[in-house]
Amino acid sequence: xxxxxxxxxxxxxxxxxxxxxxxxxxxxxxxxxxxxxxxxxxxxxxxxxxxxxxxxxxxxxxxxxxxxxxxxxxxxxxxxxxxxxxxxxxxxxxxxxxxxxxxxxxxxxxxxxxxxxxxxxxxxxxxxxxxxxxxxxxxxxxxxxxxxxxxxxxxxxxxxxxxxxxxxxxxxxxxxxxxxxxxxxxxxxxxxxxxxxxxxxxxxxxxxxxxxxxxxxxxxxxxxxxxxxxxxxxxxxxxxxxxxxxxxxxxxxxxxxxxxxxxxxxxxxxxxxxxxxxxxxxxxxxxxxxxxxxxxxxxxxxxxxxxxxxxxxxxxxxxxxxxxxxxxxxxxx
Amino acid sequence: xxxxxxxxxxxxxxxxxxxxxxxxxxxxxxxxxxxxxxxxxxxxxxxxxxxxxxxxxxxxxxxxxxxxxxxxxxxxxxxxxxxxxxxxxxxxxxxxxxxxxxxxxxxxxxxxxxxxxxxxxxxxxxxxxxxxxxxxxxxxxxxxxxxxxxxxxxxxxxxxxxxxxxxxxxxxxxxxxxxxxxxxxxxxxxxxxxxxxxxxxxxxxxxxxxxxxxxxxxxxxxxxxxxxxxxxxxxxxxxxxxxxxxxxxxxxxxxxxxxxxxxxxxxxxxxxxxxxxxxxxxxxxxxxxxxxxxxxxxxxxxxxxxxxxxxxxxxxxxxxxxxxxxxxxxxxxxxxxxx
Ligand SMILES: Nc1ncnc2c1ncn2[C@@H]1O[C@H](COP(=O)(O)OP(=O)(O)OP(=O)(O)O)[C@@H](O)[C@H]1O
Ligand SMILES: Nc1ncnc2c1ncn2[C@@H]1O[C@H](COP(=O)(O)OP(=O)(O)OP(=O)(O)O)[C@@H](O)[C@H]1O
Ligand code: SF4
Ligand SMILES: [Mg+2]
Ligand SMILES: [Mg+2]
Numbered sequence: 001x002x003x004x005x006x007x008x009x010x011x012x013x014x015x016x017x018x019x020x021x022x023x024x025x026x027x028x029x030x031x032x033x034x035x036x037x038x039x040x041x042x043x044x045x046x047x048x049x050x051x052x053x054x055x056x057x058x059x060x061x062x063x064x065x066x067x068x069x070x071x072x073x074x075x076x077x078x079x080x081x082x083x084x085x086x087x088x089x090x091x092x093x094x095x096x097x098x099x100x101x102x103x104x105x106x107x108x109x110x111x112x113x114x115x116x117x118x119x120x121x122x123x124x125x126x127x128x129x130x131x132x133x134x135x136x137x138x139x140x141x142x143x144x145x146x147x148x149x150x151x152x153x154x155x156x157x158x159x160x161x162x163x164x165x166x167x168x169x170x171x172x173x174x175x176x177x178x179x180x181x182x183x184x185x186x187x188x189x190x191x192x193x194x195x196x197x198x199x200x201x202x203x204x205x206x207x208x209x210x211x212x213x214x215x216x217x218x219x220x221x222x223x224x225x226x227x228x229x230x231x232x233x234x235x236x237x238x239x240x241x242x243x244x245x246x247x248x249x250x251x252x253x254x255x256x257x258x259x260x261x262x263x264x265x266x267x268x269x270x271x272x273x274x275x276x277x278x279x280x281x282x283x284x285x286x287x288x289x290x291x292x293x294x295x296x297x298x299x300x301x302x303x304x305x306x307x308x309x310x311x312x313x314x315x316x317x318x319x320x321x322x323x324x325x326x327x328x329x330x331x332x333x
Numbered sequence: 334x335x336x337x338x339x340x341x342x343x344x345x346x347x348x349x350x351x352x353x354x355x356x357x358x359x360x361x362x363x364x365x366x367x368x369x370x371x372x373x374x375x376x377x378x379x380x381x382x383x384x385x386x387x388x389x390x391x392x393x394x395x396x397x398x399x400x401x402x403x404x405x406x407x408x409x410x411x412x413x414x415x416x417x418x419x420x421x422x423x424x425x426x427x428x429x430x431x432x433x434x435x436x437x438x439x440x441x442x443x444x445x446x447x448x449x450x451x452x453x454x455x456x457x458x459x460x461x462x463x464x465x466x467x468x469x470x471x472x473x474x475x476x477x478x479x480x481x482x483x484x485x486x487x488x489x490x491x492x493x494x495x496x497x498x499x500x501x502x503x504x505x506x507x508x509x510x511x512x513x514x515x516x517x518x519x520x521x522x523x524x525x526x527x528x529x530x531x532x533x534x535x536x537x538x539x540x541x542x543x544x545x546x547x548x549x550x551x552x553x554x555x556x557x558x559x560x561x562x563x564x565x566x567x568x569x570x571x572x573x574x575x576x577x578x579x580x581x582x583x584x585x586x587x588x589x590x591x592x593x594x595x596x597x598x599x600x601x602x603x604x605x606x607x608x609x610x611x612x613x614x615x616x617x618x619x620x621x622x623x624x625x626x627x628x629x630x631x632x633x634x635x636x637x638x639x640x641x642x643x644x645x646x647x648x649x650x651x652x653x654x655x656x657x658x659x660x661x662x663x664x665x666x667x668x669x670x671x672x
Contacts, residue, residue: 049520050491158608188376189547193591193604200601215520218550222593222602259525261550263592265573268553275529276522279490 009073010177010209011038011061016070018053018060028284030056032233033070035310036318038177038226043203043210045224045241047217047256049280052230054213058179061211062095063088074177093123096170100182102162106154112165113150116140119173139168143198160191167198171206179211184219196223217260221245229253232291233283235310239317249319252292290322298323302331336404337541338364338387338509343401345379345386348394354613356382358565359401362543364509369535369542371552371573373588374562375609380545383562384511386411387543388428389418405509424454427502429495431514436498437486443470443497444482450504469500473530492523496530503534511543516551528554549592553577558645561585564610564620566636571646580666581648584621590665603665619651627652627660 018031031053038044046054059065061072063079072079079091096119099105106115116136119125126132137147143164154162163183170178180199184192200223202208214220220227221241228238229250237250248254255274262268276295281287287294293303302322313324322328345357357379364370372380385391387403389410403410405426410418422428430436438446447466451457457465463482470478473496486494495515502510512531516524532555535542544555552559552573559576561569561584569582580586590603607624610616616623622632632651640653652660 049522160608189549190375190587190591190605191608193602194606197601197604217521218593255522259521261525261528261548261554262594263549263553263577263589264594265553265577268550273525273529275525279492279523280520 007039007042009037010040010075011211012071012073013037013057013061014071014073016057016060016072017068018056018065019068022284026284029233029286030283031060032286034230034233034235035070036228036235036238038209038211040209041203041207042225043212043223045220045227046211046213046230047215047220047227048230048236050215051280051283053233053283054215054230055181057230058097058181058211058213062097062177062179063091064097089123093119093173094175095177095179096173096175098163098166098170098178098180098183101186102159102166103186105166106162108153108155111151111153112136112140112145112157115154115165116150116168116172118169123173125173135172136168139172142171142202143168144194158191159187160194163187163195164198167195167202171202175208177209177211179213181213182215183212185214185216192219199223217256229256232280232286234291234320235318236292236321237317237319243314243317247314247317249313249317249324250292250321251296251298251323255295255297290320298332300331302328335366336363337366337406338362338543339402339404340383340387341402341404343383343386343403344399345382345391345396346399347396349613351613355615356396356565356612357386358612358615360562360565360567362560362567362570364541364543366541367535367539368558369544369556371544371546371556371559372562373546373549373552373559375564375584376547377609377612378562379565379612380562381513384428384513384543384545388422388426388511389413389415390422390428420454423450423502423507424505425507426509426511427505427507429498429502429510429512429515431517436501437494439486442483442485443489447482447497447501447504450501454505465504466500469504470497472503472534473497473500474526475500492519492526495519495523495527499527499530499534503538503540506538507540509541509543511545513545514547515544517546517548524551531555549577549589561588564615565612566620566649568619568621568650569646569648571642571648575643575646579642579646580662581642581646581653582621582650583625583627583652583660585648586662586666587624590663603663619649629657 013036016031016034020028020030022028048054060067067080113136116139117132120132120135126135136150140149145164184195212223224241227241227244229236231252237253248257255276258274278295281294289305290303290308293299308320308322309325310320311324313319323332340360340362343357343360347354347356360383374380386398398411444466448462451462451465466482467478470481475481475496516527556573558572560567563584569585587605605624610620618633618635619637622628637649637651639647639649641647651657
């Protein structure tokens with residue numbers, strides 16, 4: 001996907017902020033001035049350590065959370081703008097979410113048919129019971145299950161099967177955009193591959209656009225056209241997925257990639273790792289300047305004083321680090 | 334090299350309302366002095382139950398070792414009383430669990446928790462135990478250990494808590510350390526710190542490690558030998574190089590190919606279709622037969638014996654039988670390991 005001329009943007013995120021009030025006067029800056037876009041038909045991967053703001057970004061994108069500041073445009077339409085309930089419903093239909101935990105995200109007292117048809121009912125997509133049934137059966141077959149499964153309950157299924165049900169539920173309203181928040185983290189390796197292959201097949205058939213959130217970088221690389229790396233509420237780097245893995249620019253991305261153990265004993269024996277010291281600081285009281293500076297092996301004085309600019313360091317390769325800023329690059333050896 | 338731990342034909346079952354769950358069905362393992370053995374395999378294949386049986390930590394009365402032995406320094410641990418096992422645990426064999434929060438007491442300071450372990454097994458004064466606790470925290474890389482011993486678990490981050498758990502496990506210089514998914518709950522950059530720490534400690538103290546993980550990258554990084562489990566059995570075992578570069582069992586092939594690699598550009602992952610067997614009614618033949626692309630008639634009827642691929646490499650698969658057709662591993666398996 002990466003190099004076609006003039007790609008159309010489906011999602012545009014501009015200076016998005018989501019702050020939470022936590023106890024007393026403290027604010028937790030879960031997402032703090034983040035900008036990126038997602039092209040139509042692509043998979044955008046979002047990675048980063050636990051608590052860096054991936055899920056919050058995803059949820060704010062589809063207005064599950066109100067934005068504190070900034071904008072999200074969906075096909076040019078402002079997601080957080082004032083909307084009648086009808087407009088809101090229409091928008092909700094186009095954007096769906098698949099959740100991490102296939103066990104918790106399905107109501108145990110509902111049959112598979114009712115779970116999948118929830119969206120069909122809300123948006124009146126079936127004119128009678130028979131049509132509803134037919135739709136559900138088609139969806140079950142699309143995700144590799146069958147009509148017999150419709151009358152069963154979610155607890156009767158394995159993790160991989162439940163995640164398929166979750167995907168069928170998201171597909172039921174014929175969305176354009178799906179946010180998959182750690183859709184495979186709870187699954188066994190051999191089952192993960194089944195679900196990922198299914199998601200890719202559906203994307204091809206239906207022209208879906210995905211935001212794929214995960215902390216397994218190898219899986220994100222595998223499924224994504226472009227990848228964004230977050231650190232402590234900020235976007236550190238965005239690039240095409242091969243480019244990001246072959247040529248990481250941000251010191252955090254470099255450390256993250258170097259920390260992934262590769263299933264290849266010879267390589268593991270000979271490779272050199274960048275081991276980061278310390279832990280991720282609290283988002284309630286983040287470091288001044290660059291948020292990564294307390295763990296960055298290359299940090300200098302300017303990093304503590306100035307917030308790095310979001311710069312296009314190479315074509316379609318964006319990074320927030322002073323090393324790539326003409327004004328400050330001379331401060332680094 | 335000498336075997337420090339040997340598991341021979343171990344069978345473990347659970348009594349449940351659905352009947353007997355045969356979780357471990359004839360497992361053999363050996364652990365040599367100073368080596369790290371990784372146990373990998375499908376969820377529910379019996380990895381945790383095997384190690385709980387070794388440690389005498391099966392939930393009672395539901396879980397029971399039905400037969401087999403666990404030899405540690407030539408003693409059969411399955412024959413020891415609860416009291417004898419208690420004495421052994423934490424001193425000669427220690428265990429680290431996946432979630433550091435569940436193994437720490439939230440109402441007790443970190444220092445006290447480490448000291449308790451030390452004083453249970455060693456005859457040290459309170460002051461000496463405290464000194465040792467501070468030393469241990471330093472050893473596992475916690476800054477300001479003198480201050481930190483006074484704090485509670487919630488004041489530590491996830492990675493630091495796991496370091497504390499490791500410190501407690503190491504408090505009495507155990508000969509064997511069993512780590513069940515010790516880094517699964519941690520971020521990759523923190524995981525890298527912990528793996529580094531474990532390797533470092535292994536070198537310094539010559540502790541033998543049994544590492545359970547589903548992350549084949551972690552296996553390649555940490556282990557010298559690997560046991561692959563499926564359906565309550567070890568279906569293949571060998572050195573890391575043998576398992577990664579010359580795997581023989583179709584499940585091992587599937588496992589290695591269903592994982593994406595950062596350095597690969599494959600468009601589709603090789604998924605293993607289907608789901609693992611129900612261990613309350615285990616198949617009588619090869620446990621993988623229902624999902625195996627190469628399964629033959631004999632596979633569903635009879636469990637294959639182990640065949641020796643080399644002195645260190647064994648697998649239980651009918652494809653090793655000379656009467657079987659020759660099957661090549663999928664292309665996604667790299668041979669020889671040159672990159
Ligand atoms: N509803 C909320 N109220 C207060 N704080 C929140 C809320 N939701 C998230 N946070 C905080 O915002 C930060 C970002 O959380 P988020 O869930 O987006 O992280 P994440 O990147 O998805 O992490 P993980 O990989 O663990 O899922 C965290 O510090 C979290 O504790
Ligand atoms: N307390 C129990 N009662 C009944 N069955 C149990 C109990 N504990 C484990 N089992 C069963 O024993 C089998 C092996 O479980 P075990 O926990 O060893 O799997 P595992 O290989 O560690 O999997 P995972 O990778 O998911 O941790 C499973 O089928 C499980 O359902
Ligand atoms: S024994 Fe048969 S079913 Fe089992 S892995 Fe080998 S070929 Fe496949
Ligand atoms: Mg999340
Ligand atoms: Mg387990």
